[in-house]
Amino acid sequence: MASVNAQIKRGSAELAVLTLLAEHPLHGYEIAKRIEAQTGGVLRFDMASLYPMLHRLERKSWVKAEWRTLPNGRRRRCYRLTASGRKQIAPLRAQWRAFFQALESVTGFQNA
């Protein structure tokens, strides 16, 4: 069960990050804050989860990171989605949709 749990966490985080980056490039802190804000604090990424995942996505060439100077003069490592990463979003969404439908059919959690 622990491995399934870890995989679910990992998969959901990847989809959330890729979806956010599909809009525009963001740096690590922005990604964490936006996910937290958009989910009402249900999903939170600490540094230990976020950065290893971002680096994993970078190694897969789904995202590309580069240092940018922000309007306030500060340098931040911003991540942007690559063409390869963009292609991953639809299959990942389909997988999650199938997962939730399967879960719903067993637990009926939607009607609970």
Next chain:
Amino acid sequence: MPDWKLIVRKNLSVLVVCSPEFGEELATHLEDNYEALLCEGLPPEAAFQHTIGQIEGRCRFWLVMRCLREDLMTRFIHEVALPGLLTSAASCFFYWALALDNIRPKVNWLVGGQFHILPLWWWCLLPICGALGAVLSRRNGGSRLKRIAASLFPSAIMGTLVLLIFVAGFTISGLANHYQLVFTRLESLGLVPPGFVVIPAVFSLLGAGIAEVSTKKFGRRV
């Protein structure tokens, strides 16, 4: 304003092995977090304690462990282990091919009154394996040290094996007081490590060196 780069460097010095930029990236995260807490109205001391808590104690442990697992292990697998295993497979293939009947160019050598077989032609083919390991590691972004490690992988495997056999054999024989067996193993050690570990390592390194020089000379990434 606390110097977050310095704090990260002190608290997470081990992460430098992952990437020199990584520490800087974490420092920017902490800086943003600290400022956001100040904007929320927290006093500086509380904001500092809250922020630094992300790289202390259990958080620090998990951060280091996950980063090492993701970055270091993955890179080690891609840049050393996989090229090294392919190099080992090529080395085994050459040894197997040469051991076939009719293509068995080995040299017998007299050591300590006994004849031993030296796989001379196998050694001559090992620079190809060494070069292969170095080239594959380079393709995956391996540093010079990792390229050397990948080319020496077969010798490292053989060395570990010989060492294990020797230690296990010596321990068992020693316990059973079979001094003759221990003596024989000691004598055989005089040939086995040079023949299957040290000399192959030298030939593999030669191949890695040739690959390195030719890559630089022709100015292209193989």
